[in-house]
Amino acid sequence: MPAPRLPQVYLVDDDADVRTAVSLLLKTEDFRVTAFADAGSVLAAVDDTTPGCLLLDVRLPDMDGLTLHRQLKARSVGMPVIFITGHGDIPMAVRAVNEGALDFLEKPFHDDALIEGVRHALALDAAQRAGAAEMAEVEERLTSLTPRERQVLEALLDGQPNKLIARQLDVSVRTVEIHRGHLMQKMGAKSASHLARLALACADYRDRLVPG
């Protein structure tokens, strides 16, 4: 596992003055900021494990902000993106938001809007990362189930009662109850509905319908 990194604000703007000024403003609120002048250098610096958020100018010397955003997504860099735009770039910013950017701010921006936006983005990133970590944990637990317990789990997710499961698996109802107890324990589920929620969050069962 890579060493845990502290969340940062990654600022990309081609104007040195703007980079210095916005960095300074964010640093007064104790954000950690790293600034880049073009798309290439930010692409080289971040990957899917980098925590933080991106502050992107829609106009960059080597690539427009929208293309950069697409490339980041293609590399599964999931950090929230806030676009910053000069005059006349609003349509582009709207398109960016439609493509999944968190927000856009028009230059020159209000400090409160910027700081709130960045704070929100960092919180979102942290939440996403926490959610992702929990999911990995559940996946891990899922692999620890025996094939029999898996069968019971799947039958449970289909909403079948114990008696029916026992008949299907050709075992006693009591045996099904024992498997079910083990499986609940292994998955760390407090109730049947909690179990269902955990299991459905996993990739294997994500598209399974939950009747009733």
Next chain:
Amino acid sequence: MSTAPLPLARPHSRTETSAPWVWLAGRSVMLIALYYAVGLWGFVFTPDAYGIPLVWPATGVGLAFVYVYGYRLLPALGIAASLITWQFTSPMMPLPEALGSVVATLAGVALGTHGLRRFGFSARFERLRDVWLLLLIGGLAASGSAATAGAWGMAAGMESLRFSNTWWLCWMADLMGLMLVAPVLLTWLGAGLTRHAEQNHARAAALGFSLVAIAGLVYAGHLPTGIAMPLSYAVFPLVMLAAVRCPVHITTGLTMAAGAIALSGTGWGMGPFAEMGLEVSLLSLNAQLALLVLTALVLSAMRGEREAAEARARQHLDDLARAGRLSTLGELSAGLAHELNQPLCALASYAQASKRLLERGRMEELKDALAQLDASAHRAAETVRQMRAFAAGHSPEFSSIALPDLLRPVLDLLRPELRRGRVQMDVSVPNALPRIKAAPVQMEQVLVNLLRNAMEATEGRSDRQVRLSVQGEDTELRITVTDNGPGIPEHRLPALFDPFATWKSGGLGLGLSISRSLVEAHGGHLTARNREAGGAEFQFTLPVEDRDART
């Protein structure tokens, strides 16, 4: 509440440096003295048979003074005319007739002045119309009236003279005198209007010296008539040269000098015209001098009209160029607005950061932030200055300038566009180029135009390249703009610089046409061709500054 009084417009007169009455007295004395002097001089040309002078410049003096200084000088003119009449005709002419003669002179001059003003005569003689106006109105009103007065007085005084004959001679004499002195006085007294900024004193002096020398030689009476007569025409080329090259008051001055020498010589019995007897000789000489004056004035006026047309054409080009700049600026405005917005964004961010630093008491960082804020503000101001410098140019002035100083603002102006379009721009300018004499704003316009065309030509390529190179040669600089676009369609090349010859969408197609006119107005040439390696090449030349001095 007390406010400063509004400055009242003073009634304007030409020279209001001294008290009005001193001014009037001074001009009056000048008029009387000059009128009297030319009157005396005129009586040299009085054949015994008639007792009237055959050249009478006094009326011309009166007309010029009253036209230039106003009707206030009419009393002085009256005094001058009375003096002359009293001195030369008092024994023969009864008082009522003498008075009538003076009044007729005054009336003639007043009528002539009124006519000249009424029909918009200008003493600069920059239009043919001014020449005709002076001849017609001066000749008909002023000379006609004065001649009537003179002839009437003479006829009354001497039984032997018939009024019609005398009137004819008086009118000829008056008109001749008017043509000799009026243009020179009008142009010299109205000098405040006519002084040209650029005067070639050496040329004027050389012309004046040659003219006096030739006239002196011809009319000193030492040359045989067979040589002196044809030589008397040598003043024509000199006066014509002056009319074409010198300010009009130099020309009129030279013409008058030639006339005065010729008339004086002939009047005193010397020179080629003198042999025919005073009357015939003076009429013959008058005819020659009239042609000389007319030649000088007509040539001056034609030159004035040509210069006015040229000035209008230049003004037209300047206006067109300015419209072109404004339209270019409009096209560049999106990029420039962005360019301006960047420092403004930085400025706002510095200000907001400063506020927060102040709240937290982080003074050292605050000081830095404020210094950077200041720098950003200046940067924004610089961008605005560039735009304004490019758009302005109500009077594009020529100045001595080094080419790099011309290029810098152009590249600054285009930088946002270059960056946005990801165009690679190569500039190669050798060190130590000779300076050029140019209107910077117009040359910037040509450069912006050619560079933007080149940038547009490369649109759609991933490796957009525009190259600007300068070569210095002996007499001119050669500025070349090339691109790696598709080149100019072969069939477009011949009419490329015609107005409206565009094949681009958007844009009037005036850019290249204006550019070529501007380059040519600077004494250079603008040409276009396709490069063998692909892409278009535009090249223009500009003469280096001291080329004029060398050739």
